[in-house]
Amino acid sequence: MRKLQLLGLAFLVSLAAGCATGPKFNTVESGLAPLAAGKSRIFIYRPSSLGAGITPDIRLNGTVVGTAVSYGVFFVDRDPGNMEVITGSEVDRKLTFTTEAGDTRYVRLAVGLGVLVYRIIPELVDAAEARKEMADLAFTGK
Amino acid sequence: MSRVRAVSAALLLAVAACASEVYRRDAVLSTPPATAPARIEIVKEAYLQLPAGYGRTLPQGSVWELRGALPEGAVYRRVGGIFTVEGAQVHEAYLVIAANQLVGFYLPVEKAYAPYSPVALNIK
Numbered sequence: 001m002r003k004l005q006l007l008g009l010a011f012l013v014s015l016a017a018g019c020a021t022g023p024k025f026n027t028v029e030s031g032l033a034p035l036a037a038g039k040s041r042i043f044i045y046r047p048s049s050l051g052a053g054i055t056p057d058i059r060l061n062g063t064v065v066g067t068a069v070s071y072g073v074f075f076v077d078r079d080p081g082n083m084e085v086i087t088g089s090e091v092d093r094k095l096t097f098t099t100e101a102g103d104t105r106y107v108r109l110a111v112g113l114g115v116l117v118y119r120i121i122p123e124l125v126d127a128a129e130a131r132k133e134m135a136d137l138a139f140t141g142k
Numbered sequence: 143m144s145r146v147r148a149v150s151a152a153l154l155l156a157v158a159a160c161a162s163e164v165y166r167r168d169a170v171l172s173t174p175p176a177t178a179p180a181r182i183e184i185v186k187e188a189y190l191q192l193p194a195g196y197g198r199t200l201p202q203g204s205v206w207e208l209r210g211a212l213p214e215g216a217v218y219r220r221v222g223g224i225f226t227v228e229g230a231q232v233h234e235a236y237l238v239i240a241a242n243q244l245v246g247f248y249l250p251v252e253k254a255y256a257p258y259s260p261v262a263l264n265i266k
Binding site for chain 1: 233249
């Protein structure tokens with residue numbers, strides 16, 4: 001029985017270890033740097049604790065821009081153009097989209113069951129839906 | 143209930159591991175004909191079943207802006223929203239419309255045309 005309790009505790013600790021820490025997004029949003037002229041902004045967030053121990057890198061156009069941490073949100077500003085988001089979990093899963101100057105786009109990192117482990121799947125989300133999901137997440141950006 | 147939804151979503155996402163790529167071929171956007179409306183609006187919601195098994199909705203009231211033309215039809219990008227098609231990967235997509243019918247999708251990043259079984263749209 002005691003072993004079972006310890007196992008349960010270890011599981012909870014491992015879950016917590018995979019979760020983002022930081023101020024809630026809705027408390028820092030008003031202080032974020034405004035988008036510079038001619039740029040586009042891409043928010044990337046993971047609203048679920050499912051598979052929290054799996055935290056792959058997130059690549060935007062081949063460059064690592066962050067880590068897929070549960071309950072975390074951050075953003076990057078980029079020149080407008082073609083965007084390719086890849087998460088390097090069990091199987092690479094790719095999202096492609098375009099941005100134009102002044103655009104803000106929202107990428108949700110969903111979690112799916114892979115063959116062996118959870119898979120992190122990037123999805124493009126409408127602004128209204130994304131902003132609702134992001135409000136209580138931990139802001140992990142700078 | 144939310145747990146059931148979360149598990150259902152995870153199971154659906156698991157299917158993605160087996161989904162095929164969105165079938166497409168290279169395409170080059172050209173200048174649209176002057177007769178093509180600069181903006182269209184979906185008057186009645188339309189549900190689309192994509193070949194890989196995923197569903198998509200063209201929401202009532204959504205507005206789409208003319209971005210070019212392909213031999214298959216005029217190409218429209220969603221205004222103030224997003225639209226994607228999905229197979230093994232997820233791609234932003236524009237609608238390709240001819241004679242008030244959706245005939246396919248233009249994938250702007252891949253510069254490709256993905257045909258779709260024509261479906262009549264209620265647009266204005």
